[in-house]
Amino acid sequence: MNALAQQFQNLERLAFKLSPAPQIVTSDRVILDCNDAFLKLFGYTRQALVNQLTLLIYPSQADYHAIGKRSHDWLLDSDNGFYSDERFMQHHNGEVFWAKSHGYTLTPNDPFKLMIWHFERLDRMHQGTGDLTPREREIAMHIVNGFKSKEIALRLAISHRTVEVHRARLMKKLQAKTVVELVSKIIMVA
Incomplete structure (x- = not known):
């Protein structure tokens, strides 16, 4: 690899690491990498998350499975490879919070094979909580x-x-x- 290509690759890595948007890269719902903003949002160390199921950031296994099925089915039927929703997530300290998530698959025929996810913490709950005031x-x-x-x-x-x-x-x-x-x-x- 020439020096310019190496410099560009280092710049890409730095941009991901320091991006203000909390992001993870997953393969079959296993965390391959995450950036500093994601670690701050969820309260984990990189070592505690890498090579772990994303189940760690869900409040329950039922939620993990239900959201997984819903997003997988959507991505299979989608032409753009993009999925977005609002959901509960769980911080390392046990706090459950409302978040908006955006996922993009890099492998449309097998959506969970390689994905990039972005999360935003929301200070309000989703309006889809039935007829709640x-x-x-x-x-x-x-x-x-x-x-x-x-x-x-x-x-x-x-x-x-x-x-x-x-x-x-x-x-x-x-x-x-x-x-x-x-x-x-x-x-x-x-």
Whole structure:
């Protein structure tokens, strides 16, 4: 390789590493590489992620499988090789957050063989969470992160009773009988 080609390759590598957009490169949903912004967004070290399934950044195995199937099917039927959605993701510290993801396959006939993904953390929940009100979506995000009603009330500067009313409405709307079931349904509805 000549010096100019080597310099260009080094520049490409540096651009990926330092890009402000959190990105990963995957093969069959195994992380091949990630940039510094991705490490910051998810709170991992590069060594903890490289050669690991992307399952590490999902809040549950059910979510990992459901989103995987949905994106794979979309990519197979797509002419442009691009997939985008909004979903829950999980930080290394266990915090669940709402993110927009964009994926592009480099192998259209076998979409997951080689992909590039970009993630953006969102401060709001997706409007696709059924017929939930903005306050219910806000409370749902706190429930997913394991906060109790009193903690949610303090964070949102509302009464504990108001949180309980919203929690009861969430349970009814999502037909959940337990908090564990509610969390699962919130994640899957999103």
